[in-house]
Amino acid sequence: MPKRVLQGVVVSDKQNKTVVVKVERRFTHPVLKKTVRRTKNYHAHDENNTAKVGDLVFIEESRPLSKLKSWVVVQEPGT
Template sequence: MASLEPGTSERTRRRTVVGTVKSAKMQKTVVVLIERLELEPKYRKYIKRRTRLYAHDERAECREGDRVLLAETRPISRLKRWRVVKKI
């Protein structure tokens, strides 16, 4: 891990994911559904897996059904570990 000198704004690269907003009913928080295909080893079939992530939406601009880019961040609350970077 690179050491940062005081005054530099360089950050480590954060994980990013793309998902669909499923709920935007909370203040500054959205629930995003991440879908992926996994190969089931025994039957050699692809299974659709889903993950629900709680993300911080500072400007409260996301609506249900929007595609968004999320970036991993520090823990913001008990469930929120992601933030909305932009709408796609």
Template sequence: MSTEETQAKTVSGTVVSNKMDKTISVLVERKVKHPLYGKFMRRSTKMMAHDEANECNEGDVVVIEATRPLSKNKTWRLQKVVSKAQVV
């Protein structure tokens, strides 16, 4: 066994809900090529992530990283906030 640490998988997305305590819901979009027609389609996934400081608001662009299961649905942790949402 080596002593090197493995990199956790990271994805970026938009916060769509922060109504829970220390939890955010992040929408991650990706482009997938249709197997027959070749057209690129947008597909999205909603992921629950742990936000220890409750620092995120709806509309923020964030980077989340994979971690051990924290609850039934939560296996991601907030790594950093890339950009804050505009306050209207």
């Protein structure tokens, strides 16, 4: 089974080797038929501390690395 890949924006890089990524998803509400935006924050592993606040990054599902981290930053805009 392939690993999920999500796209989001880095909202925090204060932790060592960890970034917090905000991922937004859009869907149509089943009753109201309006487009609804929902956001969720993911803690992702950033080995070289290269991602900064505001960067657009791709994160990939991985094995649990800590209590909160089970995602890894795989690609950044410059690469």
